[in-house]
Amino acid sequence: MPNRSANNGAGLPRPASSIVAALGSEQGRRDPMPLFAELHRLGPVCPLTPGSSPYGFVINGYDAAQEALKDIRFHRLLTADPDPQDAVLRRLGGSMMFRNEPDHLRMRKVFQAVLTPRRLTGFEPMVEALTAELLDDLAKAGDNGQVVEFTDFAYRLPITVIATFLGIPRSDVDWFKDRTQRIDEYLDLGGKEPAKLAAANQAADELNDYYARMIADRRLRPRDDLVGSLVHALDSGTSGIDEQELIDNLLVLVNASFVTTMNLLTNGLELLLADPTLIEDLRDDPALAANSVEEVLRHQSSVQLISRKASTEIELAGQTIPEGSLVLILPGAANRDPAKHPDADTFDPHRDDLQHLSFGAGPFFCVGAALARMEGRAAFGQLFARFPGIELAGPAERSPSLLLRGHRSMPIRLG
Template identity: 50%
Template sequence: MTIIGTADEILAELQTDAGRRAPYPLYERLHALGPVNLTPASPAYAAVANGYAAVDQILRDPRFVKGGPPPAPDADPITTALSNSMMFRTEPDHGRMRRAFHAAFTPRRVAALEPEITALTDDLLDRLAGLGSDGPVDFIAEFGYLLPAGVMSALLGIPAPDLDWFRTRVQRVEDYLDFGGRTPEKVAAANNAATEMSEYYASLIAARRSKPGDDLISALVQVIDAGDGDLTDEELIGNLLVLFNASFVTTINLLGNAIPPLLERPELVKALASDPAVAEACVEEVLRWDGTAQLVVRTASEDLEVAGVTIPEGGLVLVILGAANRDPARFPNPEVFDVERPDKRHITFGAGPYFCIGAVLARAEGRLALPRLFQRFPDLALASPPVQSAGLALRGFATMPVVLGN
């Protein structure tokens, strides 16, 4: 008989390296305990929410608070940058910042990027063919990273030669944000990264203010200067840092997480390469089955009941999106990757007021890139087992050696 354990024990296991790399058996154990589970022994969390309905309820209820006040004058650089973004600020500041971004980051802007996404994908596939002609090539480094980097370059107006500079700094911020503790080394690295990226964005904002372009930063500067967005330059910098990290890392992980389940299904790969509807369904099932964003945190602003469990005022709730996407009460046989699943309405991008603002862009990149990848390399195969990254909050692969085939 399987020993399920307590929610506290499962939470402790999730914070180990092994738990972060393979969380789904732990989620299954949480589901056996219930959709919401108190964690009285945890020094950080009052409860874990893992059921789909419970997670959806918490994300949509404004009494479960995300974020905090503006940063203190003496806050360290990473705290200042994050606290100046909509994702780490409570209302009314969150809504104010989000409205400014909605005025500039429109579906039309994303749709206008689609030809560029397609062209960039084809260029990268040409490059991949050259690199892989003599043996295995790392799909993550040579395609999964470069595509969203190029798209973010086009969206934000970041010069392409600067993108390599961003990679290590983005990783340092991701390491700081990941579930499982912040070491002094991670904090120091994140502070250095936040300082450098904030200075970079400040310089780019100044350049776009004097000479606007067609990019998102130019559009946001125009919103600010017109007085329509009620957004400061410091808040724009914080939001750009978070937007780049979230959209960029999410898309890397989406592309990488799609490869193993697709390679196990050759007939699906053939259909994906020729049918846009299958491509869209594949993207949604990947996001459900092995979601790029696995968890968020909320604070109960008062005693609140979810799924019959009372979460005390001030209690932090670990809201596990990845577990909700594997909830058997919502998805029959949730461990099965099934693109024909009638209900694939995952919660990877969140719900309610904090729904991921970059979701439409990540979906577009996956929907456009994956078919072209398999059209070009129908015999793509893993050269050796891919290496799962040690992060859980944003889940993906660190490396994925592939052979391209004939």
């Protein structure tokens, strides 16, 4: 398929390489959407000038991105320049998140077996109760019109949910935030600076030791929580993974679970507060909370960058991607492909076709999607019923990460 017309109406179009470079700039990180629109005008899969970045192609069209995510000939990629000496790379690279078949499926099965829809459904009352409890804390802090940080709630809900699920004590949840952030910063576009690498390595070592202690503890004092079941399976030789793989996967499971969900909550609150009629709709019809979660994810994907490497020559949307090429898949751009969603830039939880690629697709589809959706429904369902006058108390500040799109500060008044 030939590339669509690339004229953006403002003179000559820029090449895709310069748009991708602009994505890494401060302005591009804050607001990548106009750059996504520029890429859409160039075509669904755009070749990049050799040497301009580690990537050979950028994939921004919805159908092409979905096809690439489902195609296991596109191998997962930990980094364009892996150095096995780095602790952070060893830990991340040991998990399902950065593995290909058959190892990926061998590990994924272990976690899919414990994250069953039945177990998750049984978990829903706890998620609703925890949401109510954390909103109580927010109400106390925001008593008498005091300004409170919504990011505190948005962090605490998903980290406490995953911690409770795994059996991590609540007193430890704050300890994870900074360590996870350091690893996420390293994974971001431009995050491979020596200082960021050193910080990420230290965080990976500390998290490794934490999970190793947790496993040892379950051996001494068997418990019926998720880590207890995983250790039991490990020691009875039925799990199919070894102890270091269990540690690496626990590290990635926790890391993957909460910044993404925290971002869903902050992105969602900002979008919903911008349209008071939607908040009224949500109050009248709590079922709209589920649609709101999907539309927030479509409009502001929590994960914006997914890297893959072509393990063989692959034809995609009329482009020939040579073996060994690195490709940059942009789920947030794909979700706004005008060929997929009419009026794609408009946030509308009432829209009919709420499909998005924010949880990935195919064999690597997010294992925690059901849990994240449950948390989003609980938060958006309860928040506006409980605090009808909730409002922003100042400008929300976006996090500088392009990889993980969300906020680092969102001051609110509960009304």
